[in-house]
Amino acid sequence: MPSSVLLGGTATSRRNRQPVTVPSSAFLDGTVRRTVLPSGLRILTEDVPAMRSVSFGIWVNVGSRDEAEGEGGASHFLEHLLFKGTARRTALDISAAIEAVGGETNAFTTKEYTCYYARVLDADLPLAIDVMCDAVASSVLAEPDVETERGVILEEIAMTEDEPSDEVHDLHAELIYGEHPLAKLISGTVASITPMSRDGIHEFYRSRYSAPVMVVAAAGRLDHDQVVEQVVAALAGTPLDTGSASPVGPRPMETPVLYAEPKAVTRRKDTEQAHLVLGGPGIGRRDDRRFAVGVLNNVLGGGMSSRLFQEIREKRGLAYSVYSYTSQYAETGTFGVYAGCAPGKVDEVLEIVRDQLARAAGEEITEEELRRGKGMLKGALVLGLEDTGSRMTRLAKGELLYGDLLDVDDLLRRIEAVTIADVTEVAHAVLTGPEYLAMIGPH
Structure with a gap:
């Protein structure tokens, strides 16, 4: 991304009324x-x-x-x-x-x-x-x-x-x-x-x-x-008005992350529902597979038409809230499934979640699921730019986190380019890794 060069234009500081050079x-x-x-x-x-x-x-x-x-x-x-x-x-x-x-x-x-x-x-x-x-x-x-x-x-x-x-x-x-x-x-x-x-x-x-x-x-x-x-x-005149310096780029993504040993932990609380998250390590934000992970997430638990929502809520009525999600950081990320259910239904919900994760890791998604998953990604991207706050956030994150600003058309093309094979590959990589289970409830 190109930097700027200094020109002769000036602005006047409100603090000390001295002219300052504007790049x-x-x-x-x-x-x-x-x-x-x-x-x-x-x-x-x-x-x-x-x-x-x-x-x-x-x-x-x-x-x-x-x-x-x-x-x-x-x-x-x-x-x-x-x-x-x-x-x-x-x-x-x-x-x-x-x-x-x-x-x-x-x-x-x-x-x-x-x-x-x-x-x-x-x-x-x-x-x-x-x-x-x-x-x-x-x-x-x-x-x-x-x-x-x-x-x-x-x-x-x-x-x-x-x-x-x-x-x-x-x-x-x-x-x-x-x-x-x-x-x-x-x-x-x-x-x-x-x-x-x-x-x-x-x-x-x-x-x-x-x-x-x-x-x-x-x-x-x-x-x-x-x-x-x-x-x-x-x-002007503040601690951020300093001498010459170069911008610091995005965080390095080469640093390996040492994950903890896989485990299941329950934090006992007197709640009406049991709240659980099952998942493990995912991929970093600058990994080229992030578009395929986005499609996978939508297919598994990204909406009312997703597999988890249909199997757990619509067909069996085991939970009101159930969804999958991704969290992405510089060098790693998380892929998880959340569900809130009656304490007596935890085992059944976990069995279904594990079954759906195993199916996604071992079987190809359908053409219809691919189309729907990509459509959800593209719609969220474009509709999210309907207000100035989202546009401002896109600029800042592109510069701060990626060191680049992909235009919307390029992002849409990269989403559209995702294939069933891409989703299958990333599903196997993410969903067959170590498993971590967190639960909070009256257990």
């Missing part, structure tokens, strides 16, 4: 442009003239897997704190500024990245850029705010523990990845959050949030050059 941009296609600032910060935009809104996001290539000993949950803790105030704005100022123009702000943390975003009317984009850049680059992390958010996060952890249908997925990841960083809980634990100090969070913030590992993305009715000028001005 030129490169076109990735007719509507998507990319600029790399001298600091290594990348800015990508997609102009969608027919829309009257803009989604603006700041993405950081840091997540729970990057946390060292004693930092469990620091990424998520920081996500909460960055909206709590800067030298220029209080927490109320930040939220009120965006809400006063009918916009919204939010953030989320994953195992591999964190995102802060706002969605506003196109005319209010300069305001959103200034507010979001200020929050992400210049948060003060005041001690009282740390204590307040510590309580909020502990309540969030407790809420997750009251939702076994969510908790069981965390337990399943812990079984697969063992001591690997991907096993870490995004929220952290009560034991890691309770003693975490303000200074420790601040050190994590300043050491991990650097321009080369960050991407700014915006989609909607906008002008790329103006977005770049506004971002440069908003970040």
Whole structure:
């Protein structure tokens, strides 16, 4: 992906009113442009003239897997704190500024990245850029705010523990990845959050949030050059306004993952249903077989017409919720099946799930299933781009996670190129590996 070269254009910093050099941009296609600032910060935009809104996001290539000993949950803790105030704005100022123009702000943390975003009317984009850049680059992390958010996060952890249908997925990841960083809980634990100090969070913030590992993305009715000028001005004089540096590329995918020994674990809770996840290691996000895995997932448990839904819910009424899913990371992934059922029906549900996984691993899917599985993938891709938030996310993930931006037509062609043989091969590779079973319920 081409970088930018410096031109003579300038923008004026709102912070110190000094002119700053604005780099030129490169076109990735007719509507998507990319600029790399001298600091290594990348800015990508997609102009969608027919829309009257803009989604603006700041993405950081840091997540729970990057946390060292004693930092469990620091990424998520920081996500909460960055909206709590800067030298220029209080927490109320930040939220009120965006809400006063009918916009919204939010953030989320994953195992591999964190995102802060706002969605506003196109005319209010300069305001959103200034507010979001200020929050992400210049948060003060005041001690009282740390204590307040510590309580909020502990309540969030407790809420997750009251939702076994969510908790069981965390337990399943812990079984697969063992001591690997991907096993870490995004929220952290009560034991890691309770003693975490303000200074420790601040050190994590300043050491991990650097321009080369960050991407700014915006989609909607906008002008790329103006977005770049506004971002440069908003970040001038902040810790993200640094000297010359090159962007950090996607995480390496060559590092082997040592999985834990296959096992089955039940976490006893007094629930009405038993919640189970059965599955094992999958493939990484940059594996060319990901399109075939997507088709396989749709055939097995991706919708109401899938094999698992038909066999377990429609024919036998054994569960209300049953589905298969994939989680993909830099060098590995997960393929799993979830079901929630009455405790007395667990054995029967597991028998059906195992039978369906074995059939998929040993037999070819039908032409009709292939057509339907590809159609679901293509429809989800295209329909998912109907709003500015999805378009903004596509830009950021392409840059941050893949180092490339495949256009929609190319993605559709790669999905359409999947054959029955491709699905058969990847099914055998993924579904015949070690098996991990996580259950939560009154067992």
